[in-house]
Structures are given as structure tokens and as C-alpha cells.
Amino acid sequence: MRISFAAPELPTDGVVAVLVPEDASPTGVLARIDEAMEGAIARLLSESRFKGKKGQVKEFFAPRGLSVDRLVLVGLGKADKAGALEFEAAGGALAAHLNGAGVSEASLLCDPIGTQLDAAKQAAHAAAGARLRCYRFDKYRTKEEEEKKLSLTALRVGTEAHEAAASAYAELEQVVGGVFLTRDLVSEPANVIYPESFVERARALEKLGVKIEVLDEAQMRERGMGALLGVAQGSAREPRLLVMTWNGAGEGDRDYPVAFVGKGVCFDTGGISIKPAANMEDMKWDMGGAGAVVGLMQALAARKAKVNVVGACGLVENMPDGNAQRPGDVVTSMSGQTIEVINTDAEGRLVLADVLTYVQQTYKPSRIVDLATLTGAIMIALGKQTAGLFSNDDELSDALTAAGKAVGEPLWRLPLGEDYDRMIDSDIADMKNVGQRWAGSITAAQFLKRFIEEGVAWAHLDIAGTTWSDKDQPTVPKGATAFGVRLLERYVAEHLEK
Ligand code: BES
Ligand code: MN
Numbered sequence: 001m002r003i004s005f006a007a008p009e010l011p012t013d014g015v016v017a018v019l020v021p022e023d024a025s026p027t028g029v030l031a032r033i034d035e036a037m038e039g040a041i042a043r044l045l046s047e048s049r050f051k052g053k054k055g056q057v058k059e060f061f062a063p064r065g066l067s068v069d070r071l072v073l074v075g076l077g078k079a080d081k082a083g084a085l086e087f088e089a090a091g092g093a094l095a096a097h098l099n100g101a102g103v104s105e106a107s108l109l110c111d112p113i114g115t116q117l118d119a120a121k122q123a124a125h126a127a128a129g130a131r132l133r134c135y136r137f138d139k140y141r142t143k144e145e146e147e148k149k150l151s152l153t154a155l156r157v158g159t160e161a162h163e164a165a166a167s168a169y170a171e172l173e174q175v176v177g178g179v180f181l182t183r184d185l186v187s188e189p190a191n192v193i194y195p196e197s198f199v200e201r202a203r204a205l206e207k208l209g210v211k212i213e214v215l216d217e218a219q220m221r222e223r224g225m226g227a228l229l230g231v232a233q234g235s236a237r238e239p240r241l242l243v244m245t246w247n248g249a250g251e252g253d254r255d256y257p258v259a260f261v262g263k264g265v266c267f268d269t270g271g272i273s274i275k276p277a278a279n280m281e282d283m284k285w286d287m288g289g290a291g292a293v294v295g296l297m298q299a300l301a302a303r304k305a306k307v308n309v310v311g312a313c314g315l316v317e318n319m320p321d322g323n324a325q326r327p328g329d330v331v332t333s334m335s336g337q338t339i340e341v342i343n344t345d346a347e348g349r350l351v352l353a354d355v356l357t358y359v360q361q362t363y364k365p366s367r368i369v370d371l372a373t374l375t376g377a378i379m380i381a382l383g384k385q386t387a388g389l390f391s392n393d394d395e396l397s398d399a400l401t402a403a404g405k406a407v408g409e410p411l412w413r414l415p416l417g418e419d420y421d422r423m424i425d426s427d428i429a430d431m432k433n434v435g436q437r438w439a440g441s442i443t444a445a446q447f448l449k450r451f452i453e454e455g456v457a458w459a460h461l462d463i464a465g466t467t468w469s470d471k472d473q474p475t476v477p478k479g480a481t482a483f484g485v486r487l488l489e490r491y492v493a494e495h496l497e498k
């Protein structure tokens with residue numbers, strides 16, 4: 001969809017949309033429309049259920065007194081609470097409505113509302129929200145009826161601050177590009193995206209100046225990555241370790257304030273500890289952490305972020321096979337620590353263990369944030385709208401939480417501690433890969449923590465509940481969400497860029 005910004009003029013034809021704050025009488029452009037419509041808007045607001053609440057959309061077809069085809073009113077919620085997320089949600093609701101109505105072009109007139117954001121940002125975030133909602137993974141649909149396709153191809157945003165809005169939007173658009181790349185990767189089935197093909201997709205980032213390094217199976221064996229390789233050994237697909245570096249703070253600068261690490265299990269059958277058939281197809285998105293890391297790297301590189309960042313993805317497929325690892329096997333990780341593999345379905349932590357060690361030894365980052373669809377238990381605890389956060393560092397934890405809140409990707413911190421750590425002690429090795437029944441997400445995090453070196457600030461985001469949405473949300477259509485991309489882009493922008 002094309003987005004453009006111009007002065008806020010009421011069009012004489014086509015489709016026009018206006019944002020409406022909750023429980024306020026019409027002002028500005030809405031007052032002008034109301035006048036042309038002989039008070040119909042004021043009457044609508046006082047006598048109908050349309051009050052300008054968040055998510056409300058009201059369309060007038062061939063509105064009396066105006067020459068436009070359709071007038072669409074989009075509720076914004078209370079003016080004093082209208083921040084970036086509210087404008088994005090309204091933009092998203094508008095886009096969904098227009099796509100549902102089969103509209104291909106529209107104008108959104110943005111009068112400044114409330115005081116939380118300046119006029120340019122209001123318009124830019126409304127546009128970004130519309131853009132984020134206009135995502136659909138339809139490359140495999142060959143027989144689609146017109147009504148189901150996204151119809152909206154152009155949105156003109158009218159605002160007095162159109163120049164500033166266009167430049168604010170240009171930054172947001174780079175992030176949207178990263179989000180869409182992640183959604184594509186996560187939506188692809190596992191016969192299309194497997195470790196090698198994942199790497200090939202990520203190579204597209206090279207043209208943005210991202211450096212790509214890839215370790216194949218033999219190279220990982222040389223480095224002693226027995227934990228990751230144990231997971232991969234049951235699959236006909238070779239594993240890969242993908243490392244992307246973006247040196248936006250200066251070429252040759254080897255100082256990495258942060259590394260992002262993603263779980264990239266391209267399909268998780270559970271291995272010999274095999275999963276039940278019901279919903280096993282969901283396990284194609286068990287690479288959501290890795291997908292988010294790639295989208296994030298693209299977003300940072302596309303907007304030339306002034307920061308050095310490492311993004312690393314452990315890419316494997318977890319399959320049952322004559323050569324698969326067995327429950328009870330003991331593997332030696334790259335760190336030298338040994339692991340008793342009690343349950344082959346607790347594979348994500350095994351993969352991450354070696355990636356964490358490799359990244360720390362190779363790049364010496366001062367902070368690490370890992371993203372992983374790690375445990376079903378995190379959904380029991382937090383549901384599908386909030387991701388679990390585990391950290392050894394309060395400052396990092398607070399900064400990530402704030403960034404998540406700002407972009408609508410909420411995190412909730414859960415505890416770590418010695419008592420939990422003891423739950424993964426093994427009788428015959430340094431640790432086992434699962435605890436007992438309780439605190440499943442915490443013991444998984446404790447496992448990862450055993451691979452974090454002294455002095456490194458670390459946060460683990462368990463995104464098993466948030467990577468895939470079962471329903472449409474204002475700026476996230478049903479399906480792959482790309483949770484983590486906007487959050488971490490924001491974190492980098494606020495805390496790490498020079
Ligand atoms: N990939 C799963 C976790 C998962 C479940 C992600 C549902 C998204 C939706 C992970 O590898 C796994 O299988 N975890 C096990 C751990 C258990 C064996 C300790 C789980 O959560 O059941
Ligand atoms: Mn598993």
C-alpha cells in the first residue's frame with residue numbers, strides 16, 4: 001500500500017476518513033463536515049452508539065451534503081489518552097474497514113487531537129497503523145475470490161504538518177518492513193523454510209550492509225556445539241548457525257553493546273518425545289524468535305541505526321528418526337557443560353545454549369536479549385498477549401518493559417532464583433533439560449542462564465504465546481505477529497544508539 005502526506009483538504013470525491021475522539025463535539029474538519037451534513041455528525045454522536053470509542057467505525061455511504069462516495073468515521077478513544085498506540089490502532093481499524101469494503105484508495109484527514117503527540121506524529125502513527133494492518137500472507141492462494149483480497153492500495157493522509165509527518169513516517173516504515181519480513185518467515189511452512197532456506201532469505205539483508213556469517217554442521221561440530229547438534233541429528237535437514245552483524249556505529253568497531261539471539265526451530269515435532277497430532281502444524285512457527293531477529297536486523301540496517309548489533313539464530317529441525325537423540329542421552333555443549341536430555345521436546349533451550357556461548361565467545365557483547373517460543377507454560381501463565389521476561393539485570397529488564405509498553409508488545413517479568421535453578425540439576429550430568437511439572441517457563445530460563453557468562457546483562461523473552469495470533473488485532477492481522485521486532489527496535493533507538 002502506498003502512503004502519502006498532503007495538506008488537509010476535504011476531497012470532493014472518493015473515500016474520506018476522519019478520526020473522532022470519544023465524547024467530544026465535532027471540531028475542525030469534522031465540524032465542517034457536520035455543517036455540510038446539516039448536523040448529522042453531532043446527531044450521530046449524541047443519539048447513536050457511535051461515540052468515538054476505540055475500535056468503533058461508522059461509515060456513511062453517499063453522505064447527504066457531501067460529494068464524496070463514502071465518509072468513514074474512526075473512533076480514537078479519549079483525546080487526552082491518545083498516544084502513538086491509539087493512533088496506530090485507529091489507522092489499523094480504518095484499514096481493516098476499507099479492505100472489508102473493497103475500497104482501493106482513501107484520504108484520511110488528521111486534525112490534531114489531544115496533547116500527547118504533535119500533529120506530525122499523530123498522522124505518521126495513524127498511517128503506520130494502517131500499514132501494519134494491511135498484511136496478508138497469500139502467496140499460496142491460487143483461487144481467491146476478490147472479496148477476500150486486500151483492496152486498499154493507496155492512503156493519502158491529510159495534515160497541516162505533512163512534511164514532518166512524511167519524515168516521521170519514513171522511519172516507521174523501515175520498522176514495518178522488518179515486521180513484514182518476520183511475518184513472512186514465520187508464516188512460511190516448514191517444507192519451504194528450513195535452516196538452509198532461512199539463511200538464504202536472510203542473505204537479502206546483505207544489500208543493506210548487514211554482514212552475514214553462517215556455520216554449517218561440520219563447523220559447528222568443530223566448535224563442540226553438541227547441544228544444538230543433538231537436536232538437529234534426527235533431521236534430514238542440516239542445521240545452520242546464522243550470525244548477522246550491523247556495524248552502524250562505525251566500520252571496524254568491534255564493540256557490541258547488544259546481541260540478539262533467536263530460537264530457530266524450523267519445525268518442532270518434539271523428536272522422540274513426540275508431540276500429539278492436534279495442532280502440531282503450529283510448530284512451523286517455532287522459529288519465531290529467529291524470524292524476529294532477522295526482521296529486527298533489517299529494520300535497524302534499513303534506517304541506518306547508529307549502533308553495532310549482533311543477531312544470531314540457531315536453526316534446526318527437531319524430528320524423530322533412527323538417528324534422533326534419545327531421552328536420557330547426555331550431550332556436551334560448547335561451553336563444556338554437559339546436559340542430560342530427559343525430554344527431546346525441550347529442544348529450544350539446547351539450541352540456544354550453544355548459540356549463546358558462541359555469541360559471547362566471538363563478539364563479547366555487553367548485553368544479550370534472546371527471543372524464543374520456548375514453553376507452552378508461558379501461555380498458561382500470561383496468555384497470548386503478553387510475553388514472559390526473565391533477566392539478571394534490572395536496568396535491562398526495565399528498559400525492555402518500557403519499550404514493549406510503548407509499542408504495544410507487553411512484557412511481564414517472572415522470577416529467577418536458586419531454588420528454581422536446583423530443579424534442573426541432574427544425577428549424572430551438569431544439568432538436565434527439564435525440571436518437574438511446576439514453573440516450566442522459569443526452569444527453562446534457568447537453563448539458559450547457566451550459559452550466560454559473568455558480567456553479561458541478559459534478558460530472555462519467552463514469546464511462545466505472542467508469536468502467533470488466533471484473531472485479528474488492530475495493527476496485527478491474524479497469524480504471524482512479528483512480536484519483538486518493534487519492541488527491540490525501540491529499545492535500541494532509546495537506549496543504545498549514539
Ligand atoms: N516449541 C515448544 C513450545 C511451544 C508450545 C511454543 C506451544 C509455541 C506453542 C517447545 O519446544 C516445547 O516443546 N516445550 C515443551 C517443554 C517441556 C517438554 C518441558 C512444552 O512447553 O511443553
Ligand atoms: Mn519442543
Ligand code: ZN
Pocket residue numbers: 265268286345347348373374
Ligand atoms: Zn520448540
